[in-house]
Amino acid sequence: MAEVPLTIADAAAALRAGELTSVALTEACYAMADRLDAELGTYITRYDETALAAAAVADEELAAGIDKGPLHGIPIGIKDIIACREGQTTANSVVFDADWYAGADAPVVARLRAAGAVITGKVTTMEYAIGLPDATKPYPIPRNPWDTARWPGGSSSGSGSGVAAGLFLGALGTDTGGSVRMPAAFCGITGMKQTYGLVPKAGCLPLGVTLDHIGPMTRSAADAAAMLSVMAGFDPADPSMPPGVEGGDYAAALTGDLSGLRIGVDRVHHLGMAGADPDLETRLDAAVADLEAAGATVVEVELPLFEEMMTACMLTMCVEAFSFHQRWMQTRWSDYGFGMRSFVGIGATYTAADYAQAQKVRRIGAAKLAELLGTVDLLAMPTTAAGAPVLDGISVESFLGIIFTQYWNPVGCPTIAVPMGLGRSGLPLSLSIAGKPFADALVLRAADAFQRRSAHHLLTPSVFEAVSA
Amino acid sequence: MPTETPDTETTVRTMFALAGVTPPEEEMAAFIAGYPATRAALDALYAVPDTPLTDGILVFRPAD
Numbered sequence: 001m002a003e004v005p006l007t008i009a010d011a012a013a014a015l016r017a018g019e020l021t022s023v024a025l026t027e028a029c030y031a032m033a034d035r036l037d038a039e040l041g042t043y044i045t046r047y048d049e050t051a052l053a054a055a056a057v058a059d060e061e062l063a064a065g066i067d068k069g070p071l072h073g074i075p076i077g078i079k080d081i082i083a084c085r086e087g088q089t090t091a092n093s094v095v096f097d098a099d100w101y102a103g104a105d106a107p108v109v110a111r112l113r114a115a116g117a118v119i120t121g122k123v124t125t126m127e128y129a130i131g132l133p134d135a136t137k138p139y140p141i142p143r144n145p146w147d148t149a150r151w152p153g154g155s156s157s158g159s160g161s162g163v164a165a166g167l168f169l170g171a172l173g174t175d176t177g178g179s180v181r182m183p184a185a186f187c188g189i190t191g192m193k194q195t196y197g198l199v200p201k202a203g204c205l206p207l208g209v210t211l212d213h214i215g216p217m218t219r220s221a222a223d224a225a226a227m228l229s230v231m232a233g234f235d236p237a238d239p240s241m242p243p244g245v246e247g248g249d250y251a252a253a254l255t256g257d258l259s260g261l262r263i264g265v266d267r268v269h270h271l272g273m274a275g276a277d278p279d280l281e282t283r284l285d286a287a288v289a290d291l292e293a294a295g296a297t298v299v300e301v302e303l304p305l306f307e308e309m310m311t312a313c314m315l316t317m318c319v320e321a322f323s324f325h326q327r328w329m330q331t332r333w334s335d336y337g338f339g340m341r342s343f344v345g346i347g348a349t350y351t352a353a354d355y356a357q358a359q360k361v362r363r364i365g366a367a368k369l370a371e372l373l374g375t376v377d378l379l380a381m382p383t384t385a386a387g388a389p390v391l392d393g394i395s396v397e398s399f400l401g402i403i404f405t406q407y408w409n410p411v412g413c414p415t416i417a418v419p420m421g422l423g424r425s426g427l428p429l430s431l432s433i434a435g436k437p438f439a440d441a442l443v444l445r446a447a448d449a450f451q452r453r454s455a456h457h458l459l460t461p462s463v464f465e466a467v468s469a
Numbered sequence: 470m471p472t473e474t475p476d477t478e479t480t481v482r483t484m485f486a487l488a489g490v491t492p493p494e495e496e497m498a499a500f501i502a503g504y505p506a507t508r509a510a511l512d513a514l515y516a517v518p519d520t521p522l523t524d525g526i527l528v529f530r531p532a533d
Contacts, residue, residue, distance in 0.1 A: 308517055311510040322488075330489045342496065348488040349481055349504060350511070357514045364520055 004028045006458055008169045008223040012070045015062060022055035022062075022073030026118050029075045033167045036463055039148055041140030042077075042158040042167055046121040047086045051075070054118045061116070070226040070251070072116030077162045077171040079155075080122040081129050082106045082214065083203040091205050092139045093127045095328050095335045106203025107235045108172065108214050115230040120168050123158025129174055129207040130155055130321060132339030132394055143391065144186060145461040146427055150388040151399070153183030155207075159217045160187035166464050170227055171217045176207040177313050178383075178405025180215040181417035181432065185403075186388035188419045188428030190447065190457055191217045192224045194440045196412030197242050199228070200235035206324055208317035209240070211409040220457050221418060221447035225250035228440065253441035254448040258294040263433075263446070264301030264376035275402050276385040277423035284382055287420040287431045287450065291380065294449040301376060304368035305361065306407060312358040312365070313406035319355045322347025343396060362410040369411050370436070378446050379434045383417040387427025404432070414440040416447045419456035428459070477504050 004025060005011040014020035030048060037043050058073035078084055081091045083101035090098050105113060113119060124142045126132065133141045133151070142157035144150040145165040152161040156173025160183030163171050173180040175193040184191025193213045204214055216227035232247025265288055271281050288298050303309075321344045322329075325336075333341060373379070385402040408415040415434040423429045431450070435443040451457050475483070481501045485492065492500065 305517065307510075308514055311514060315511065315514075326488060326490065333490060333492060338496075341492070342499065345485075345490070345492060345496070345500060346503070346507065348490055349484045349500065349507065351484075354511050354514070357511075360519070361514050361517050364517055367520065 004166060006460070007220050008070060008074050008218060008226055009220065011074055011169055012072070015073050016067070022058040022118060023052060025073065026051055026055040026075050026120065029120060029166065029168050032165065036165055037167065039143060040145060040161050040165055041142045042123050042162040042165070044080045044090055044092070044122045044124055044139065044158070045087055047119060050086050051118050051120045058116050058118065068116035069230070071112060071230055074117055074170060075120045075168040076112055076117045077120055077123045077159060077168040078109060079125050079159050079171065079173050081125050081174060081205040082109060082172055084109050084119055084122060086119070087122070089122070089205070090139070091128045092125050092137070093336065094137065095332050101203050104203065107200045107237060108231050109203070111230050112227070123162055123171065125157065126155035127337045127340040128205060128321070128325070129176060129179055130317070130340055130343050131337055132396065133391065134337035134339055137337050141391070144388045145463050146188060146388065149390055149392065150427070151186065151391050151394055153186035153388060155179040156183050156217060160184055160189060160191070163187070163189045163217050163219060164461060164464070169218070170223055173215055173217045174204060174207070175213045175215050175409065176211045176317050177409050178403055180213070180217055181383055181405045181415065181430070182403050184217055184417045185383040185428065185430030188456070188459055188461070189217060189219055190221050190224050190416065190418050191215060192228065192416040192444070193408060193414065194228055194232065195414045195437045197240050197245060198247065198438070198440065199231045200238040200241060202235060202237035206320070208320040210320065211313065211317055213409070221416060221444055221451055222251065222254055224416065225254060225444045225448070228444070248441060250441050250444050253445045255445060256294065256449050256452045258291060258296035258446060258449050261296045261378060261446070262376040263291055263296045263298050263378045263380050264372065265298055266301055266303045266379065266381045268302045269306040270381045270385070270404055273385050277387060277425060277429060279424045280382055280385060280429060283420045283423065283429050284431070287454070288380070290450050290453040291446065293453055296446070299376065301372060301379065303379070303407065304372060305365040308361055309365045309410050310406045312361045313410045315350055315354060315358045316362070316410065318344060318347035319350050339396065366411045369413070373436045377435065378442065381432050383430035383432040387423050387425045387429060408434055413437055414443045416443050418447045418450060419459065420454070421456045422459070477501055480504065
């Protein structure tokens with residue numbers, strides 16, 4: 001019997017080589033969940049019956065020579081703010097009509113399913129994609145597979161922990177200020193926030209509508225490319241998408257070669273802060289050396305309006321979220337979790353002028369960033385200053401103080417987080433690579449080239465043990 | 470016309486009252502305590518120099 005491959009690419013190859021079946025792969029992933037999920041708190045709802053039926057169909061199709069591509073027969077988890085036809089969407093909240101979008105797939109889920117993906121279930125999110133775990137609410141406390149005393153990050157907590165622990169090979173997360181990239185960083189996996197408007201968000205509950213993205217979370221950049229190739233492209237149900245916007249074959253862009261590319265590294269805003277892992281700069285230097293080894297020319301840069309864009313992101317997110325939740329917060333404040341209401345409630349304290357000014361600053365920042373991206377092809381920086389925080393006593397301040405992800409949502413640029421080795425704490429650290437709007441293929445190419453020269457993305461936590469399929 | 474800037478507590482309580490949202494006192498105290506730092510970060514947004522690039526939200530592109 002073959003071992004369960006770590007990556008979608010390896011699993012796809014094994015499926016086609018007859019070394020593995022989708023049913024065996026899916027069963028092995030569920031066996032991992034049986035063993036670990038009581039502690040990890042990854043799943044909200046499992047779809048064992050329908051997933052195994054879909055896996056059986058995938059096996060029959062592949063045996064008959066019907067090949068739907070690299071996701072055919074691959075187990076995928078879905079963050080529980082995105083609708084799946086099998087069941088309810090809880091948003092990890094009691095303040096929600098869980099029958100919203102009932103019986104239907106969000107377009108992005110439908111695309112994954114049409115590509116043969118096996119949807120294994122719905123996984124934990126912070127409440128409505130914001131806040132912190134709350135033991136007073138009827139949802140699992142998500143824990144980090146690298147150290148279960150720590151948070152896997154959020155809000156796409158289950159997506160991160162599930163991929164890291166082998167409960168599925170890929171997942172959908174959502175990212176409004178870093179909710180794909182932060183858990184990817186804390187869990188030692190790859191997570192991408194592609195260009196704003198490239199992937200349809202219909203069937204996904206909003207947090208900050210002008211900042212929200214649905215993104216792939218996988219072990220490798222190549223796997224993220226495979227998922228994004230399926231996910232991207234116009235859907236009329238999402239008014240935030242540019243009419244006619246198209247995706248592409250992102251895997252075809254993965255040449256491993258960065259010759260001729262200039263990559264700007266921002267150390268000014270990302271190193272030397274309180275609470276940073278002592279090995280952060282060493283890990284960044286090693287990652288930069290790998291990018292240079294792939295052919296890139298690396299130069300030092302400074303991201304424009306860094307603090308202002310971080311503020312603009314938080315303001316916009318809180319105001320847009322408060323706008324969505326205000327009517328329920330008027331009557332059901334305490335039904336929301338403490339972390340969620342503490343975050344979103346701040347939106348009540350901003351003025352209309354503050355919101356308008358934040359949108360102006362977003363435009364100014366995007367223009368200045370475009371000027372910088374006229375001098376370099378890509379930008380690179382740490383995703384976070386340190387590894388995952390301890391759950392006991394966790395606060396908004398304790399994680400906002402160590403993450404840098406918010407900069408990229410107000411400008412909508414594609415940004416990917418990839419593991420860059422373990423810090424002094426023994427926890428994963430992460431490199432972010434960003435590019436111009438719609439330079440998603442180039443961002444993926446750089447991340448893949450980095451991973452061809454490093455094995456950080458293949459490191460697994462001690463809870464992970466290969467399960468025979 | 471007001472002649473004084475309202476204090477932080479009055480500001481935060483008024484904003485929540487206008488929104489029709491009433492957090493319990495302990496949480497209201499936390500919002501009040503956090504407001505000065507939040508306000509300072511917001512004020513920094515108004516210090517960003519304006520540029521001609523800040524076009525309006527409606528950008529129409531006539532058909533070719």
